[in-house]
Amino acid sequence: xxxxxxxxxxxxxxxxxxxxxxxxxxxxxxxxxxxxxxxxxxxxxxxxxxxxxxxxxxxxxxxxxxxxxxxxxxxxxxxxxxxxxxxxxxxxxxxxxxxxxxxxxxxxxxxxxxxxxxxxxxxxxxxxxxxxxxxxxxxxxxxxxxxxxxxxxxxxxxxxxxxxxxxxxxxxxxxxxxxxxxxxxxxxxxxxxxxxxxxxxxxxxxxxxxxxxxxxxxxxxxxxxxxxxxxxxxxxxxxxxxxxxxxxxxxxxxxxxxxxxxxxxxxxxxxxxxxxxxxxxxxxxxxxxxxxxxxxxxxxxxxxxxxxxxxxxxxxxxxxxxxxxxxxxxxxxxxxxxxxxxxxxxxxxxxxxxxxxxxxxxxxxxxxxxxxxxxxxxxxxxxxxxxxxxxxxxxxxxxxxxxxxxxxxxxxxxxxxxxxxxxxxxxxxxxxxxxxxxxxxxxxxxxxxxxxxxxxxxxxxxxxxxxxxxxxxxxxxxxxxxxxxxxxxxxxxxxxxxxxxxxxxxxxxxxxxxxxxxxxxxxxxxxxxxxxxxxxxxxxxxxxxxxxxxxxxxxxxxxxxxxxxxxxxxxxxxxxxxxx
RNA sequence: GGCCCUGUGGUCAAGCGGUUAAGACGGAGCCCUCUCAAGGCUCAAUCCCGGGUUCGAUUCCCGGCAGGGUCACCA
Numbered sequence: 001x002x003x004x005x006x007x008x009x010x011x012x013x014x015x016x017x018x019x020x021x022x023x024x025x026x027x028x029x030x031x032x033x034x035x036x037x038x039x040x041x042x043x044x045x046x047x048x049x050x051x052x053x054x055x056x057x058x059x060x061x062x063x064x065x066x067x068x069x070x071x072x073x074x075x076x077x078x079x080x081x082x083x084x085x086x087x088x089x090x091x092x093x094x095x096x097x098x099x100x101x102x103x104x105x106x107x108x109x110x111x112x113x114x115x116x117x118x119x120x121x122x123x124x125x126x127x128x129x130x131x132x133x134x135x136x137x138x139x140x141x142x143x144x145x146x147x148x149x150x151x152x153x154x155x156x157x158x159x160x161x162x163x164x165x166x167x168x169x170x171x172x173x174x175x176x177x178x179x180x181x182x183x184x185x186x187x188x189x190x191x192x193x194x195x196x197x198x199x200x201x202x203x204x205x206x207x208x209x210x211x212x213x214x215x216x217x218x219x220x221x222x223x224x225x226x227x228x229x230x231x232x233x234x235x236x237x238x239x240x241x242x243x244x245x246x247x248x249x250x251x252x253x254x255x256x257x258x259x260x261x262x263x264x265x266x267x268x269x270x271x272x273x274x275x276x277x278x279x280x281x282x283x284x285x286x287x288x289x290x291x292x293x294x295x296x297x298x299x300x301x302x303x304x305x306x307x308x309x310x311x312x313x314x315x316x317x318x319x320x321x322x323x324x325x326x327x328x329x330x331x332x333x334x335x336x337x338x339x340x341x342x343x344x345x346x347x348x349x350x351x352x353x354x355x356x357x358x359x360x361x362x363x364x365x366x367x368x369x370x371x372x373x374x375x376x377x378x379x380x381x382x383x384x385x386x387x388x389x390x391x392x393x394x395x396x397x398x399x400x401x402x403x404x405x406x407x408x409x410x411x412x413x414x415x416x417x418x419x420x421x422x423x424x425x426x427x428x429x430x431x432x433x434x435x436x437x438x439x440x441x442x443x444x445x446x447x448x449x450x451x452x453x454x455x456x457x458x459x460x461x462x463x464x465x466x467x468x469x470x471x472x473x474x475x476x477x478x479x480x481x482x483x484x485x486x487x488x489x490x491x492x493x494x495x496x497x498x499x500x501x502x503x504x505x506x507x508x509x510x511x512x513x514x515x516x517x518x519x520x521x522x523x524x525x526x527x528x529x530x531x532x533x534x535x536x537x538x539x540x541x542x543x544x545x546x547x548x549x550x551x552x553x554x555x556x557x558x559x560x561x562x563x564x565x566x567x568x569x570x571x572x573x574x575x576x577x578x579x580x
Numbered sequence: 581g582g583c584c585c586u587g588u589g590g591u592c593a594a595g596c597g598g599u600u601a602a603g604a605c606g607g608a609g610c611c612c613u614c615u616c617a618a619g620g621c622u623c624a625a626u627c628c629c630g631g632g633u634u635c636g637a638u639u640c641c642c643g644g645c646a647g648g649g650u651c652a653c654c655a
Contacts, residue, residue, distance in 0.1 A: 056655090057655085058654080058655050060655090090655060092654090092655080093653095093654055093655065095654080096654070096655075157653095161652095161653075164652085164653090168651095168652090172581090175581065175582080176582090177582060177583085177651080178582095178651060179651070179652095204653095206653050215583090223585095226585065226586090229584070229585070230583095230584075231584080232583070232584085236651095238652095239652085239653050241653090242653040243653060244653080246653090248652090248653070248654085248655085249654075249655050250655095253655090268649090269584095269585070269586095269648085269649060269650095270649060270650065270655095271649095271650090271655090272584065272585065272649070272650080273583075273584060273585090273649070273650040273651070274650080274651090275584090294585085296585090296586080296648090296649095297648080297649080299647095299648080301591090305646095305647065305648090306647065306648070307647095307648080308648075308649080338592070338593095338604085339592070342592070342593050342594070342603095342604090343593095343594080345592085345593085345603075345604055345605095346594085346602095346603065346604085348604095349603080349604080367586095367592085367593080368585080368586060368587095369585085369586045369587065369647090369648085370585095370586075370647090370648065370649090371591090371592060371593090372591060372592075374591055374592065374605070374606090376591080376605060376606060377591075377592070377604080377605045377606080378605095379605090380604090380605060380606090381605090383617095387618085427617090429617085429618075434617090434618050434619060435617095435618070435619095436616095436617050436618055437617065437618055438616085438617055438618085495614095496614065499614070500614090503614095512613085512614090525614090526614060527613085527614050527615065528614095528615095529614080530614035530615065531614080531615060533614085534614080534615065534616095540615095540616090541615070541616080542615050542616035542617080543615070543616065543617095544615090544616070544617070545614085545615095546614065546615080547614085
């Protein structure tokens with residue numbers, strides 16, 4: 001049964017013709033009666049325990065990490081229970097609307113592997129509860145608002161923004177609760193005559209709820225995440241229909257969640273404080289409220305204190321940030337899963353190759369306090385996820401990033417797939433017993449490969465300076481000695497044996513044990529000799545296996561680099577001498 | 581300021597009246613080793629503060645304190 005107004009109607013003006021008032025205020029002709037919507041949007045036929053959840057963003061064009069976080073919780077809650085996850089667009093605020101925002105939401109979430117079962121712009125046979133844009137549902141809201149007016153549970157308010165501001169100021173001054181309530185709800189007690197005069201004068205108006213609650217009354221509400229919370233009854237005559245005839249969030253969501261047959265509303269905890277309003281609205285509309293789950297916000301350290309991640313200050317709130325930096329999308333999702341359900345991490349450790357969708361997500365396992373967003377941990381998750389990829393998969397991932405965000409040089413490099421795959425096999429340790437975890441994000445991974453290409457190698461030579469500090473003749477003898485014996489066909493141990501011999505001849509200890517025992521007898525150890533070589537070949541002091549790198553580069557290119565390095569060394573040495 | 585939520589290592593956190601207070605990230609060290617990464621081992625580091633209740637409180641209650649959220653014709 002609908003609209004069994006549970007409250008006694010408080011009509012200050014018993015003589016007022018409410019039917020007439022409602023018809024004047026909401027003159028729409030072909031409005032369906034409120035109860036008719038019950039059959040337009042029948043109960044869903046789902047298994048017992050199946051959750052119907054939704055993501056309901058406003059189309060501002062900015063989808064952020066909080067949305068992903070919430071979407072993931074919604075999606076998991078629905079799909080682990082055999083339910084439905086849908087997309088509804090809360091476009092009741094004209095000012096905040098941005099073109100293409102809806103597509104952007106869908107695209108962004110899809111990038112992270114999250115898909116909707118039904119809803120706005122979703123092509124699905126399940127779309128039986130639409131329209132999914134609130135602006136297109138105006139008549140439903142108006143039908144209910146009209147009924148509320150007829151019942152004396154809502155009324156027109158003609159107060160201007162200036163008047164409201166003045167009242168708020170006064171209330172603040174007097175240290176009273178701000179808002180439109182009690183004696184401050186001026187228009188609540190307007191006489192029939194006054195209302196019609198205002199209307200005749202063409203004054204704009206909003207429709208307000210005639211709240212029946214009292215802040216004297218407290219009750220307990222069970223939140224799906226926070227557990228029992230103490231709630232005070234609402235006594236604010238909140239606006240339900242704005243002066244443009246479009247509902248506010250409070251009113252619209254109550255009606256939509258009811259008729260879209262939502263069972264679980266997951267939303268940010270910033271909504272907790274308006275929960276009393278929502279509960280009263282449901283009551284007055286004759287709806288059984290859905291279960292609510294209020295999630296904690298993702299926080300960030302700002303100096304000494306934590307604060308909510310902010311759109312203006314924190315680029316890492318934007319989902320584009322993760323795409324641009326090239327975090328592995330699945331890693332972002334998995335990281336968020338660990339924040340959502342901390343036991344996910346443990347499960348993940350036990351099932352390193354498991355699909356996160358097999359994890360039993362529990363809404364009540366969600367944390368009650370705001371978690372600091374930990375980029376370092378995300379990096380860790382990202383690099384282990386990337387390390388699980390095959391070279392081929394990793395190529396596709398990096399290529400996707402390069403196509404969108406890479407330099408022209410990167411794009412050119414990635415045309416030679418075979419060469420890149422060789423590099424990836426090396427820097428990921430594919431085939432070896434131990435996988436390397438060098439790549440934590442696409443951007444950094446692509447830069448990691450720079451020294452494999454002549455055009456970008458030149459830009460990574462800052463370590464040559466370090467090499468240049470070595471004695472010229474020593475470097476010369478290592479390079480020339482190695483060049484003489486180097487054979488790309490050598491396997492790792494043959495390669496290293498040659499290096500040892502060359503190092504020994506140049507005055508380095510060829511065995512580490514020998515070096516450790518008598519360091520004073522040598523210029524350094526094999527590792528120092530290897531370092532000279534490494535810097536000349538890669539431009540870096542650290543790299544994966546040098547033998548393999550040289551194999552990929554090819555004999556010619558390696559010798560060229562040794563020559564080039566030697567040349568620089570020579571010049572440096574001469575400059576040094578002439579200074580003296 | 582009113583109201584509401586939250587309070588375990590640097591971070592994310594298990595814990596549900598008796599525990600050597602898990603684990604992960606990060607940090608330190610060692611091993612491995614041509615450097616790095618990875619891996620293995622080890623270490624350092626936590627129950628916001630007072631009162632109760634109790635034989636016993638991180639755990640329950642009350643009060644502080646601290647942090648967060650919210651007080652719109654925005655969602």
